[in-house]
Amino acid sequence: MKNPVTVASGTFGYGEEFDRYFDVSLLGAVTTKSISLKPRAGNKPPRLVETPAGLLNAIGLQNVGIDRFLSQKAPYLRTRNATIIANIYGHSPEEYAELARRLEAEGAADAIEANLSCPNVHDARTAKGAVLVSQSCEAITVYTQAIRDATRLPLYIKLTPNVMNIQEPALAAEAAGADGVCLINTLLGMAINPETRKPRLANIVGGLSGPAIRPVAVKMVWDAARVLRIPIIGTGGISGAASAIEFLLAGATAVSVGSMSFRRPDTALRVVEGIAEYLKRHQIADVNQLIGAMQA
Amino acid sequence: MRYIQDCEIVAHDLVAPKHWRMRLRSEDIARAAQPGQFCMVEVVETLYPFLRRPMCFSEIHDDGFTLLYKVEGEGTQLLSQRVPGQTCSIQGPLGNGFPIAPELERHVIVSGGIGVAAFPALARALAETCGRPPEVILAARTRELLLCADLFRSLGCTVHLATDDGSAGEKAYAARMLERLGPGPGTLVYACGPMIMMSTTAAVAARAGASCLVSLEAQMACGDGACLGCVVESKVEHEGEKMVRVCVDGPVFDAALIDWEAHNTAYDL
Numbered sequence: 001m002k003n004p005v006t007v008a009s010g011t012f013g014y015g016e017e018f019d020r021y022f023d024v025s026l027l028g029a030v031t032t033k034s035i036s037l038k039p040r041a042g043n044k045p046p047r048l049v050e051t052p053a054g055l056l057n058a059i060g061l062q063n064v065g066i067d068r069f070l071s072q073k074a075p076y077l078r079t080r081n082a083t084i085i086a087n088i089y090g091h092s093p094e095e096y097a098e099l100a101r102r103l104e105a106e107g108a109a110d111a112i113e114a115n116l117s118c119p120n121v122h123d124a125r126t127a128k129g130a131v132l133v134s135q136s137c138e139a140i141t142v143y144t145q146a147i148r149d150a151t152r153l154p155l156y157i158k159l160t161p162n163v164m165n166i167q168e169p170a171l172a173a174e175a176a177g178a179d180g181v182c183l184i185n186t187l188l189g190m191a192i193n194p195e196t197r198k199p200r201l202a203n204i205v206g207g208l209s210g211p212a213i214r215p216v217a218v219k220m221v222w223d224a225a226r227v228l229r230i231p232i233i234g235t236g237g238i239s240g241a242a243s244a245i246e247f248l249l250a251g252a253t254a255v256s257v258g259s260m261s262f263r264r265p266d267t268a269l270r271v272v273e274g275i276a277e278y279l280k281r282h283q284i285a286d287v288n289q290l291i292g293a294m295q296a
Numbered sequence: 297m298r299y300i301q302d303c304e305i306v307a308h309d310l311v312a313p314k315h316w317r318m319r320l321r322s323e324d325i326a327r328a329a330q331p332g333q334f335c336m337v338e339v340v341e342t343l344y345p346f347l348r349r350p351m352c353f354s355e356i357h358d359d360g361f362t363l364l365y366k367v368e369g370e371g372t373q374l375l376s377q378r379v380p381g382q383t384c385s386i387q388g389p390l391g392n393g394f395p396i397a398p399e400l401e402r403h404v405i406v407s408g409g410i411g412v413a414a415f416p417a418l419a420r421a422l423a424e425t426c427g428r429p430p431e432v433i434l435a436a437r438t439r440e441l442l443l444c445a446d447l448f449r450s451l452g453c454t455v456h457l458a459t460d461d462g463s464a465g466e467k468a469y470a471a472r473m474l475e476r477l478g479p480g481p482g483t484l485v486y487a488c489g490p491m492i493m494m495s496t497t498a499a500v501a502a503r504a505g506a507s508c509l510v511s512l513e514a515q516m517a518c519g520d521g522a523c524l525g526c527v528v529e530s531k532v533e534h535e536g537e538k539m540v541r542v543c544v545d546g547p548v549f550d551a552a553l554i555d556w557e558a559h560n561t562a563y564d565l
């Protein structure tokens with residue numbers, strides 16, 4: 001990556017949606033919406049609720065599927081010279097492995113990010129009754145190894161924060177051969193309309209993102225960084241360079257801008273520029289000097 | 297071309313209880329905007345409320361545009377406190393506007409409540425390009441919420457008023473008024489308002505063999521097709537998708553494309 005800034009899966013479409021606002025090749029990478037083997041229609045609406053300094057979503061991984069990703073979306077990103085982190089979602093370790101294999105074979109990704117943590121789908125085959133794959137260390141091991149065996153591309157595992165201790169799933173991913181982890185996916189949440197007594201999301205529960213979750217995400221990055229040897233992509237409520245730098249100081253090697261791209265599509269580019277300005281102002285030669293550099 | 301610009305608020309007036317008209321300056325956005333398109337309005341500079349609010353261009357001027365909105369929640373409440381001289385960040389124009397089809401013999405606008413915001417710019421464009429101004433059915437709950445009637449009349453439109461409580465015009469729903477006007481196969485109906493009003497209007501138009509376009513509203517995070525939050529169910533696949541996005545596939549849709557039943561169930565109407 002030419003800089004440590006990407007975008008969080010699901011908040012930037014396939015890159016083309018926002019590339020009319022700025023040159024997406026200026027980002028360290030574009031991380032795509034989760035791609036599955038077959039197209040998915042996603043959940044019924046309503047799918048979004050705004051909450052204090054954030055939003056709840058239950059999109060349900062609506063996506064075009066791998067065939068259209070390979071024939072349309074990836075080639076477009078390539079014409080824009082973007083570095084591609086392809087986020088993948090499957091129903092089994094074999095499906096994840098097949099997605100990774102096909103992406104590598106077609107040259108459609110520079111890295112893989114496996115979404116083992118979407119809170120809004122009900123069909124994940126999980127171990128020991130866990131709701132999400134990444135709530136079970138055994139499942140993380142099985143899934144990560146399957147993808148690892150299928151590809152030589154850099155492999156990142158995106159983990160859920162909805163666990164007792166983030167260090168355990170992070171260590172499981174590392175031990176199973178991941179090149180890095182992405183922390184954090186959304187926090188489970190819900191909202192109810194008091195007038196109608198109905199849930200505000202058709203899916204009832206959703207994933208909370210936005211600045212509201214940032215302190216939780218920073219803490220989880222800090223927790224994981226103290227035990228991992230592999231890099232962390234930190235994400236959760238980054239709204240500008242200052243909050244991105246928080247994640248680096250907590251121990252992230254790179255960051256991804258999430259929901260804030262909805263508010264301002266060029267936020268990720270502003271983070272790239274803002275980090276450069278910060279380094280200059282603090283006379284720091286290399287951004288890597290910031291990683292884990294919190295002074296407690 | 298799309299812009300994100302800090303636009304100066306030129307005027308901001310309360311035009312009815314909870315209803316505001318805000319005029320903003322931006323030659324770039326005005327030049328690019330089409331009737332029926334919308335913009336994303338940043339209601340505050342801080343991060344709470346977090347998302348922009350989607351609002352259609354009510355009027356498009358040489359040097360800017362006018363928004364007409366109703367205070368519904370915290371975001372619009374905060375927006376209503378902005379005063380002329382301040383700036384407001386606007387992203388747009390976004391979405392697909394109304395197609396202008398001068399070859400059709402009759403154009404009928406059906407407006408319900410704050411849905412009227414979608415129509416002054418359209419009425420002007422139709423009046424200028426179609427040789428004769430459109431007919432307008434202007435419906436609202438009560439008299440004081442019938443907005444823009446004089447504006448439509450100044451464009452030469454025949455305006456048919458209707459209120460739910462009979463305080464002005466006919467005591468009738470908008471779809472019933474349309475039925476009385478007798479639309480036919482050469483008629484194009486444009487509808488914007490509450491979902492139930494649009495679905496009944498679409499049904500009246502369909503029975504009469506008239507075409508009907510609707511301008512939909514939805515909760516929306518980005519306005520650019522990325523978040524997939526603003527989808528509605530379609531009766532037919534659109535580019536291989538059953539879910540269509542209000543922001544980039546719309547907000548103007550052929551009413552025949554929308555699965556009204558699914559939508560009304562989803563939103564408990």
